Amino acid sequence: MAKRIDLKDVDIYYGAFHAVQNVNLTVIPRSVTAFIGPSGCGKSTVLRTLNRMHEEIAGARVEGEILLDGENIYDRGTDAVAVRRTIGMVFQMPNPFPTMSVRDNVVAGLKLQGVRDKKKLDEVCEASLRGANLWKEVKDRLDKPGGGLSGGQQQRLCIARAIAVQPDVLLMDEPCSALDPISTLAIEDLIADLKKEYTIVIVTHNMQQAARVSDQTGFFNLEATGKPGHLVEIDDTEKIFSNPTQQATEDYISGRFG
Numbered sequence: 001m002a003k004r005i006d007l008k009d010v011d012i013y014y015g016a017f018h019a020v021q022n023v024n025l026t027v028i029p030r031s032v033t034a035f036i037g038p039s040g041c042g043k044s045t046v047l048r049t050l051n052r053m054h055e056e057i058a059g060a061r062v063e064g065e066i067l068l069d070g071e072n073i074y075d076r077g078t079d080a081v082a083v084r085r086t087i088g089m090v091f092q093m094p095n096p097f098p099t100m101s102v103r104d105n106v107v108a109g110l111k112l113q114g115v116r117d118k119k120k121l122d123e124v125c126e127a128s129l130r131g132a133n134l135w136k137e138v139k140d141r142l143d144k145p146g147g148g149l150s151g152g153q154q155q156r157l158c159i160a161r162a163i164a165v166q167p168d169v170l171l172m173d174e175p176c177s178a179l180d181p182i183s184t185l186a187i188e189d190l191i192a193d194l195k196k197e198y199t200i201v202i203v204t205h206n207m208q209q210a211a212r213v214s215d216q217t218g219f220f221n222l223e224a225t226g227k228p229g230h231l232v233e234i235d236d237t238e239k240i241f242s243n244p245t246q247q248a249t250e251d252y253i254s255g256r257f258g
């Protein structure tokens, strides 16, 4: 079930380094939110706080509140692993388990949860591969290694693996940056399909991609190297790319940045 995410007064640190300052935003269910902005402004850092991946880095911490349908995912009693099950992530480089079969890649998370029923695993495998738009291409090679697929297929395999555990939210960190234009288009089509069921947040360097796939866009910026990044504005994607409120956004999207 797609869920809403609210960030309230979020500050993010790597040890003493204040990486991102005072972010307030809402991610709307069943829609795509894109984060854009120059290198180092903290887009990936913010994304990683949304499923508590950030705290895996030594010394890293988050202040403020991140609410998933009103529940703070950083509450003391909340289990980080359970949060990551609910909020799945797809990375820049496709990272299937290379020697594991396509089938086992898809159901790896379910097996970790203790599901052993072969019929159930096969059903989820097929449904997830269909959901990731990959079933037709791999249905005859489910027992072959995941590492043998093309880059674009591997990324869709990673998306199938992410949706197999039925998350509420999908985070995507530049999911197309290692892919050719055709595979990129396949992933973009898939994102448009997936948003019917999931809440999606995507970090992208590609402004055309943000304009194509997202419903709302957040522009992050930083004043200078070493200063914290901050959210300049977030609004409907159409507005951000046609009539943003802030001059800094206008400069960035029209290429006048820097």
Ligand SMILES: Nc1ncnc2c1ncn2[C@@H]1O[C@H](COP(=O)(O)OP(=O)(O)OP(=O)(O)O)[C@@H](O)[C@H]1O
Residues within 6 Å of the ligand: 014, 017, 019, 037, 038, 039, 040, 041, 042, 043, 044, 045, 046, 057, 205, 226, 229
């Ligand atoms: N593991 C880390 N340890 C220390 N500092 C980090 C770490 N990861 C990121 N940073 C710093 O945090 C800031 C934000 O980085 P982040 O990767 O979130 O930016 P970004 O906007 O996603 O950049 P890019 O577009 O280049 O991927 C940068 O100054 C970066 O050097």
